[in-house]
Amino acid sequence: MGHWWERNIIEPGKLPLLLALTAFVLTFLITRVITRLIRAGKGPFRNISGSGGVHIHHVVPGVVLTVAGGFGSVAGDGDGFGALISAVLFGMGVGLVLDEFALILHLDDVYWSEEGRKSVEVVVLTAALVGLMLVGFLPFGVNDLDDEEVQGRGAVMLSMGTNFLIALIALAKGKARTAIFGVVIPFIAVVGAVRLARPTSAWARRFYRRRPRARARSWKRAYRHDRRWAGPSRRLQDWIGGTPDAVPELQPATRPSLPGGPPSPTGPTGPTGPSDRAERR
Numbered sequence: 001m002g003h004w005w006e007r008n009i010i011e012p013g014k015l016p017l018l019l020a021l022t023a024f025v026l027t028f029l030i031t032r033v034i035t036r037l038i039r040a041g042k043g044p045f046r047n048i049s050g051s052g053g054v055h056i057h058h059v060v061p062g063v064v065l066t067v068a069g070g071f072g073s074v075a076g077d078g079d080g081f082g083a084l085i086s087a088v089l090f091g092m093g094v095g096l097v098l099d100e101f102a103l104i105l106h107l108d109d110v111y112w113s114e115e116g117r118k119s120v121e122v123v124v125l126t127a128a129l130v131g132l133m134l135v136g137f138l139p140f141g142v143n144d145l146d147d148e149e150v151q152g153r154g155a156v157m158l159s160m161g162t163n164f165l166i167a168l169i170a171l172a173k174g175k176a177r178t179a180i181f182g183v184v185i186p187f188i189a190v191v192g193a194v195r196l197a198r199p200t201s202a203w204a205r206r207f208y209r210r211r212p213r214a215r216a217r218s219w220k221r222a223y224r225h226d227r228r229w230a231g232p233s234r235r236l237q238d239w240i241g242g243t244p245d246a247v248p249e250l251q252p253a254t255r256p257s258l259p260g261g262p263p264s265p266t267g268p269t270g271p272t273g274p275s276d277r278a279e280r281r
Helices: 002-010 015-040 059-075 080-099 101-106 114-135 147-172 176-184 188-194 202-207 212-241 274-280
Strands: none
Touching: 002 015, 015 080, 015 114, 059 080, 080 101, 080 114, 101 114, 114 176, 147 176, 147 188, 147 202, 176 188, 202 212
16 A cells, blocks of 8 residues: 555655645535534534625635635645645635535525535536546656556556546536546446437437437436436435525516506496496486
């Protein structure tokens, strides 16, 4: 284990990346726990408000930490204690920022709504991609590699690149979660890439436009899939990101009465009202 650590983490200079990824994941998890405690009214944590009662979202300190860590990494030489501290600050900042990615996307406080689930998906995708960069057996920065080791690492790189392209196909077919997990775990994306695309995906709009039978099968399969897996998928998302707020039901709109307008036909002064009967007499 020590030899692997030295050859694949320390020697290629991946220790800052490992610390940044660890800080990123831990910050996201801790932030989600704290926000859920605040939402439930438990624990000592409370929302932070500035002057005038303005709620300060945690994306604000996230931006500050990201800027500090990023510029600290650029200013440093990539080695030493300062580079490690900058990596940790950068990972913490990115974790806070991406936890409110949906807020930035919609420019609205959608943290506990259905739109807020995009933040969790972006965090998972980011962690998966950075993890691939970290554990990838890249033949760069490692000294004294023989021909067999170079070929082995090249084969791993080719496999990872192919798997990433397959995940892109699954993503184009509207299967985002399959694509995300397929980037990390081989062969999962193959299932999404081979099967029919979802009817609203870019792939279906491009390739099923003149294939009515394929469109019909796509709608039918998507309906069956959503009916089977919507419940478990929602429970898993609620467990990770929290249950969204219930959308209030809209009350039926009432037609306002216009001042000075014609009398209502069913009102007390309408055709059947007392004043109208008096005029007819």
